[in-house]
Amino acid sequence: MKILFYANGNSENHGCEAITRSSLQMLCKKNDHIVITTQKMEAEYKYGTSKLGSYMAYPYMRQVSIPGKVVNKLTGILLKKSFFSGKYRYDRLIKQLDNIDVGISIGGDNYCYSDQDWLIRHNRIIRARGIKTVLWGCSLSEEVLEAKAIQDDMRGFSLIMARESITYAALMKHGITRNTKLYPDPAFTLRSIQLELSEGFIENETIGINMSPLVQMLEHGRGVIYNNYHKLVQYILEHTAYQVALIPHVVWKSSNDLEPLKRLYREFSATGRVVLVGDHNCMELKGYISRCRMFIGARTHATIAAYSTCVPTLVLGYSVKSRGIAKDIFGTYENYVLPVQALRREDDLIKAFIWLSEHEDEIRKHLEQCMPAYISQAWGAVDEIRELVGE
Numbered sequence: 001m002k003i004l005f006y007a008n009g010n011s012e013n014h015g016c017e018a019i020t021r022s023s024l025q026m027l028c029k030k031n032d033h034i035v036i037t038t039q040k041m042e043a044e045y046k047y048g049t050s051k052l053g054s055y056m057a058y059p060y061m062r063q064v065s066i067p068g069k070v071v072n073k074l075t076g077i078l079l080k081k082s083f084f085s086g087k088y089r090y091d092r093l094i095k096q097l098d099n100i101d102v103g104i105s106i107g108g109d110n111y112c113y114s115d116q117d118w119l120i121r122h123n124r125i126i127r128a129r130g131i132k133t134v135l136w137g138c139s140l141s142e143e144v145l146e147a148k149a150i151q152d153d154m155r156g157f158s159l160i161m162a163r164e165s166i167t168y169a170a171l172m173k174h175g176i177t178r179n180t181k182l183y184p185d186p187a188f189t190l191r192s193i194q195l196e197l198s199e200g201f202i203e204n205e206t207i208g209i210n211m212s213p214l215v216q217m218l219e220h221g222r223g224v225i226y227n228n229y230h231k232l233v234q235y236i237l238e239h240t241a242y243q244v245a246l247i248p249h250v251v252w253k254s255s256n257d258l259e260p261l262k263r264l265y266r267e268f269s270a271t272g273r274v275v276l277v278g279d280h281n282c283m284e285l286k287g288y289i290s291r292c293r294m295f296i297g298a299r300t301h302a303t304i305a306a307y308s309t310c311v312p313t314l315v316l317g318y319s320v321k322s323r324g325i326a327k328d329i330f331g332t333y334e335n336y337v338l339p340v341q342a343l344r345r346e347d348d349l350i351k352a353f354i355w356l357s358e359h360e361d362e363i364r365k366h367l368e369q370c371m372p373a374y375i376s377q378a379w380g381a382v383d384e385i386r387e388l389v390g391e
Contacts, residue, residue: 001389002033004100006093006126007060007107007119010040011047013250014282015301018187019106019137021282024052026186026382027104035096047281058092060118090125097129101389108137108163108185109300111144112319120153132158132388136381137185139167139321145174159388161381164324184378185325187301188308192286200275201288206243207236208292208311210302211260212250215340218318225316225340226260228349232296233268235350240357244274247288249302251279257299294356296349298340300325308375310367314356316340316349329370335359 011017020036028034034053041057044050103126110119126133135157144150154160154176162168163185171180197203209229216225233244246265248257261276268274277288282301289295289302290309297303298316306313307329315322317337326333338352356363 004103005036005106007105010038010043012043018282018301022186022190104134104136111140134159137163141320166324183381187304188375193283194287203291206245208295210297212298213255215298218340227346232349247277249299312360312363
């Protein structure tokens, strides 16, 4: 089988890396040929993912020159066709499509954001070659699905794998029922690598904390997110005996978790009880997260690393994906997901952490009981893909 993984970011987002690694582990047999798009080839070399398949450096939003834009305008008026936004912009992708059996769109979050036009365009190009397309481990909101262009795009997929039940219900509601399935995010199956812990990181006695610039952009009130994190670390140090580990999960230049985490570290490093974990690949980061007593995270796949290793977790969520995943695991997302947009007071995160710590034992017990079956369910998606391509 020849598989194209497309709509991928790059491995500086360790969520993208986790989806890629786990999907390859789940789907690919020895003789399968894998083509994987990436926006930054250097990242794949750095984190070792370049060895997993045939990577293709591919900027999805390829810029068109000024003369090209003029031609686009004229051909759009005269021929109702945009020449450069079709053949020229996507030439690298088109060259890879020969003999592809299935194209798998692996950016599970992509439809959560404001610009979906590039996704629709890529899907059309691949489908025009007669290639079956799969939307893999996805989340979509009701609001996004209101758009007719998105509904039409969804109906073009040969298979849709919703990773949580809120998205699945929204797809059903809008009539996207043909070949729509519900399976957990593939990253739940990711294996972990446990490196030696640095001084100050005490296994099972350390609270893991992940913070992201993305949630800061969505805050109501300037500085309220950072101030909540600052107050939380202060509370942990003053009212518990736990250590604190600050753990990044995305290190894109445009959205680097290390920036706010380093600021937190500078403010508390003198206590000797706060550790800053450096950048690692997603399996190594999962190894750190798995040895935390509890985890508070903003990045979805950092929290998936915690859930899947039975670490009681509080999510700072901003979209349907965090609510849906928590609901499927616990039966509700109340108390398990703190909506970023709802933070108003500087002690909101402390209150949510207190609830988590008061229910720590029952949450851990629940995860230990449910997670083996939940992870096993994720593997069921493999049979759907094999059946689709006739294997």
